[in-house]
Amino acid sequence: MSALAHDASPVGTDAQSVPGSDLDAQKPASSTDEGLKSNQTCSCFHYDLDPDETDRSSEFDDSNLPPVVILNETPWPEPASPLSPSEEQKWEPLFGLSTDTGLPNQGIKNMAAIVELLREAGIVCCMSYEPALRYYGAKRLVFEWIFCIPTEHVESASQLIRERTNDYEPFRHPDTQRVYSLDHFFPRFKIRGHSVFFTFMSSQALNIPCTPENVEFSPNGIPYPKLHVYTQSLIDTYNVVDLVDLIDGMDLSIEWGKAHLNLEGPIDVAWGRWTANFEAGGQAPPDMIPRWCADPPSRLSIWLKYASAERKWASRGFKALPNDVTRFRKRGQGDPRLRQRDWC
Numbered sequence: 001m002s003a004l005a006h007d008a009s010p011v012g013t014d015a016q017s018v019p020g021s022d023l024d025a026q027k028p029a030s031s032t033d034e035g036l037k038s039n040q041t042c043s044c045f046h047y048d049l050d051p052d053e054t055d056r057s058s059e060f061d062d063s064n065l066p067p068v069v070i071l072n073e074t075p076w077p078e079p080a081s082p083l084s085p086s087e088e089q090k091w092e093p094l095f096g097l098s099t100d101t102g103l104p105n106q107g108i109k110n111m112a113a114i115v116e117l118l119r120e121a122g123i124v125c126c127m128s129y130e131p132a133l134r135y136y137g138a139k140r141l142v143f144e145w146i147f148c149i150p151t152e153h154v155e156s157a158s159q160l161i162r163e164r165t166n167d168y169e170p171f172r173h174p175d176t177q178r179v180y181s182l183d184h185f186f187p188r189f190k191i192r193g194h195s196v197f198f199t200f201m202s203s204q205a206l207n208i209p210c211t212p213e214n215v216e217f218s219p220n221g222i223p224y225p226k227l228h229v230y231t232q233s234l235i236d237t238y239n240v241v242d243l244v245d246l247i248d249g250m251d252l253s254i255e256w257g258k259a260h261l262n263l264e265g266p267i268d269v270a271w272g273r274w275t276a277n278f279e280a281g282g283q284a285p286p287d288m289i290p291r292w293c294a295d296p297p298s299r300l301s302i303w304l305k306y307a308s309a310e311r312k313w314a315s316r317g318f319k320a321l322p323n324d325v326t327r328f329r330k331r332g333q334g335d336p337r338l339r340q341r342d343w344c
Contacts, residue, residue: 093174094143096195105343106142107196112221114147114161114198121160123153126215126223128206128230129178133242135224135344137249137328137336142343144197146183148210148225151202158187158200167192173199180239180290182275205278207271208233218337218344228260235261235299236268238292240306247307248315248326249336257303266296 103110118125127135129146149157161168171190173183188199203210214229225233227250234243246252257263272293276284305311312326323331 093172096190096197100190100193100195103191103194103196106145107191107194108220108222108343110191110194110196111145111198115221115223117160118149118157121156123149123157124210124212124215124223125149125157126208126210126225128201128208128225129181129183129242131222131344132224132230133245133249135218135222135337136227136230136246138245139249139328140245144188144199147198147200148203148206148208149200150210151204154186154200154202158189161187161189161200165192171197182278185278205275206233207237207268219340220342220344222344231257232261235302237271238267238290238297238302240302243302244306244311244315245328248312249328251312251326251329252307253309254304254307257307261299261303263298263300263303266298267292267302269293269296272296 115125126132126148127145128148130140130142131145133140134142147157162170168189169192171188173188177184182205183199183201186199186201186205188197190197208214208225208229210225214226215223216226217223224230231243231246231252233239234246272290273284276289280288315327316324317327321330325331325333
């Protein structure tokens with residue numbers, strides 16, 4: 001008998017009645033002992049009935065109980081295969097058609113081909129949102145590629161994609177929208193046969209000066225706004241969530257910002273009012289204008305708050321390891337752009 005079975009014996013049992021002891025071998029086997037022996041291989045606790053207790057299970061007669069009535073004998077309907085038309089329409093903006101397949105590294109080679117197509121047409125572009133943050137070391141998931149294109153070239157760039165019907169197809173936006181973003185107003189496409197999406201947004205909507213001198217390329221041929229350009233854009237648009245991820249991804253300091261950024265004056269109120277008018281399709285009512293436009297914070301105050309060592313330390317959380325400098329950087333790690341990465 002294992003120690004587990006001994007520990008589970010009823011309180012008050014003396015050593016003479018413990019199965020497996022020397023004295024126990026001298027006693028004739030009882031029905032209780034046989035039951036214990038038959039349960040020696042059981043992994044659960046075994047409890048004996050108290051000697052004063054009586055098994056009364058035979059006193060209960062269930063023959064007079066009413067029969068079980070099955071209210072609904074209709075079998076469950078077979079699930080649609082693979083998706084019903086309504087479900088297809090609901091989920092396709094996020095995951096594509098049921099026949100679509102994925103691509104390695106979220107279709108980065110296909111994105112490089114689109115960049116080359118735009119370059120041949122004389123159109124400059126760069127990535128924004130999650131792709132750009134991931135390039136700069138933030139741990140962001142990329143569900144689609146957001147292209148930043150000069151405002152005057154958005155339509156011509158979209159037309160280039162529409163003409164290539166064998167490779168790309170227009171695709172509607174998801175019902176859920178990115179918070180404080182205008183991407184759902186711009187053309188969205190999908191690589192035909194694959195669940196890889198991309199959107200062409202204007203440089204004005206992103207407040208990024210998309211010019212050749214403000215763009216750098218990754219080893220995979222994907223253009224991104226230069227670090228100081230993208231950081232300035234996130235400050236001026238008051239995109240604190242992305243700004244904090246960018247700071248932690250690159251471990252930017254207050255001194256770096258003072259040397260490379262324009263921290264004079266308030267953030268871009270004119271851009272904030274423009275986004276409200278753009279979304280309203282005309283003069284926006286007061287409740288659509290961002291609240292910070294009424295009392296815009298200064299660029300310097302934003303940078304001092306979110307690039308401080310105290311904020312970076314607090315953002316690491318209680319699970320931080322001693323060698324963690326930020327949420328995304330470890331002590332001694334170099335620039336993430338210099339590492340070999342196949343996804344950006």
